[in-house]
Amino acid sequence: MILECYPTGERPPDIVPGRPQRAWMDAFAERHPYRCLPLTMANTTGWEILNPVGFTAEWNGGAHQDCITFTPDHPHPSFHDLVKSHFSRGVITFHTGYLFRTPPGWAMWCAGPPNHIKDGVQPLVGLVETDWLPFPFTMNWMFTRPGRIRFEKGEPFCFITLAPDQALQQTQPITKSLNKNPDLRDQYDAWYKSRSEFNSRLMKQDPEAMREAWQRFYFRGELPEEKGPAPKAHVNKRRLKPVKMGF
Incomplete structure (x- = not known):
């Protein structure tokens, strides 16, 4: 392209x-x-x-x-x-x-x-x-x-x-219930539970949570509690091509 x-x-x-x-x-x-x-x-x-x-x-x-x-x-x-x-x-x-x-x-x-x-x-x-x-x-x-x-x-x-x-x-937005997608529901619930527990530990200044500082699921392209395969196309650093001279 x-x-x-x-x-x-x-x-x-x-x-x-x-x-x-x-x-x-x-x-x-x-x-x-x-x-x-x-x-x-x-x-x-x-x-x-x-x-x-x-x-x-x-x-x-x-x-x-x-x-x-x-x-x-x-x-x-x-x-x-x-x-x-x-x-x-x-x-x-x-x-x-x-x-x-x-x-x-x-x-x-x-x-x-x-x-x-x-x-x-x-x-x-x-x-x-x-x-x-x-x-x-x-x-x-x-x-x-x-x-x-x-x-x-x-x-x-x-x-x-x-x-x-x-x-x-040509794109049609559609609202759907999470309950109609059990796999996605499980992944969301696992993330919500992990996120809530982690933030609670941060508020209590739990030493391990303080050292970790932030959760990296999205940054690393990982799903909480291994609720499915990690996305193969995840990108956490963009490297676009520089402009070059044509003919």
Whole structure:
């Protein structure tokens, strides 16, 4: 499966596989958030488009394009092609620098980096039909209040991943009783019992539970009390391919 990335300018931003690290996650005691596998997997399930020059953006709260001002850290030949106020009303528009093409039936999910927190500005999310689109799209962020924000050099301003959007249209959600699936019921009950007992031991500062610190069933891809085979396709570290030069 190939994701084609066509630069639309002479100096397109760098694209790198999503990185697991987040500053706020590092700041926790013992880097506790990294124990949450869904967080780190989300952080790495896609590619980051990196900002080529640090800059400050300031919005005065007005509704017009000139109500946002952009100040790069130093002169950059393509800065004003990269970022501008296109939609006004506190929206910052980035040009990704690429036209993307995906295989038939696959669309591109365009968003801010997962779990990347920025005070004062919120990434907007788009789903783009890149299996046919012959022109690029933009990445947009919206100020949450008047003020000043920064994007550092090398900071991701866009996160792209792929979605089988055509298949989603054929998906039918159905609610079912756990009692109609005895194997899953047993597995859930075993997990619930183990989880409740472990948390109770933690509250009582049981030495063994304190040393263990957290249960690793999901991280390791294990089922409590061996209530069935472990999933063969479990992944606890994502390694996406870097962008390479085509022909």
